[in-house]
Amino acid sequence: MITPEQQALVDAVRGLLDRRADSAAVRAADGFDEPLWRTLAEQIGVAALPVPEEYGGAGAGLVEAALVLEEVGRSLAPVPLLPSLVAAATTDDPDLLARIAAGEVAAVVLDPAEPVLYGAEATILLALTDAGVVLVEDAQVAPAPALDPTLRLATVAFDPASARRIVGDRTRARKAALVGVSALAAGCARRGLDMTVAYAKERQQFGRPIGSFQALKHRMADLLVLVETTRSAARAAAAGEIEPAVAAAYAKRAVGRVAAETIQLHGGIAITWEHDAHLVFKRAHALGQLLGPAHGLRAAAFADRPAQSSRRYTER
Incomplete structure (x- = not known):
């Protein structure tokens, strides 16, 4: 069971995606519908869901984020919600959390050997290293081919020694x-x-x-x-x-x-x-x-x- 407030969130997201993420729109976006992402972030606040209120977020949790991701998965909407929510869960840095809540595209290098979801589109790039969570400010990022045309992948290479250590949780x-x-x-x-x-x-x-x-x-x-x-x-x-x-x-x-x-x-x-x-x-x-x-x-x-x-x- 979900609460009336959660159902209202689901209904709002579903209504927007039904209008803006039909088959033609998904195909035309080529893996990233930036206008749709801005609308989701600015009008509904999906990127702000797990961010504490003091940093401009909604102060919700993973449950609400998962409900929204179900709707994104149902519509196949080409938006970077998953990596942005993972980034919000990764860091405790107030400035980064405020930027994520505002809708900046964020991505996380969970495994250096694996492609990164929306790594080339991200303006905030975090990485999990042996030393902890780092903010990557100097990296070689290149788009990678993806079987799924509704997603975008990228290869990310960086020197962990040059990345800035931040407060976070792997x-x-x-x-x-x-x-x-x-x-x-x-x-x-x-x-x-x-x-x-x-x-x-x-x-x-x-x-x-x-x-x-x-x-x-x-x-x-x-x-x-x-x-x-x-x-x-x-x-x-x-x-x-x-x-x-x-x-x-x-x-x-x-x-x-x-x-x-x-x-x-x-x-x-x-x-x-x-x-x-x-x-x-x-x-x-x-x-x-x-x-x-x-x-x-x-x-x-x-x-x-x-x-x-x-x-x-x-x-x-």
């Missing part, structure tokens, strides 16, 4: 990133299911909608279970009720399966450029790689409990 950064990926996956999975159900009601075969066939009903019911469980897991992780790595591992596998079924149940039309099914499929695979594959996250989550996890899988 654990918070990792948690926010995992929760964010889970929420985006939940939204993307919902988009795939909604598209599939709508198509099954319209597509006729043997004189009746294909959605009336029992076999397809069962498949879509299974997808609904995956979608609802993914959403519940993402929200539970945001609220601190389950481990974020566990939620992210489940979400990655679930959205991958939903995307695959979206392609299959749409048939041949799904593999055409004009249809949005391939956008869902590509977003699902991009989310499957962010922060590492599902099996790696699951292994890390149970690393401190080897006996318990081994017994569970042995019993299966």
Whole structure:
């Protein structure tokens, strides 16, 4: 359950994205819709959600951020909300938090070997190093190719010795990133299911909608279970009720399966450029790689409990 205030936030974001992030707008943005991002930041204050009020933020938490990210994932909106929210969770620097709350694009180098979401567009670039959290002011940043056309990636190279150490928290950064990926996956999975159900009601075969066939009903019911469980897991992780790595591992596998079924149940039309099914499929695979594959996250989550996890899988 979410509160009336949280529902009002979801409704406001969904209404804006329905108007400004339709299929044509998402495709035309080429991975970054800057006007849409400014509107989300300035009119709704999505970037300010996790920032304390004394620094110009809304003083909300990860739960509200996750609810907004679900809507961003559902619409496939090409905006840098995830990296900006991760940056806000990473630093305690008042000046940086105020800039993030105002809508400056922020990005975080979580792993120097991995591409950085919106690294080339960021005016605030943070990095997690062995020495702690640093503000990177001199880096070599280059756009990197991305399978998903609704996201932008960049390679970032810098000398840690030249970066400025700031007050921050690596654990918070990792948690926010995992929760964010889970929420985006939940939204993307919902988009795939909604598209599939709508198509099954319209597509006729043997004189009746294909959605009336029992076999397809069962498949879509299974997808609904995956979608609802993914959403519940993402929200539970945001609220601190389950481990974020566990939620992210489940979400990655679930959205991958939903995307695959979206392609299959749409048939041949799904593999055409004009249809949005391939956008869902590509977003699902991009989310499957962010922060590492599902099996790696699951292994890390149970690393401190080897006996318990081994017994569970042995019993299966």
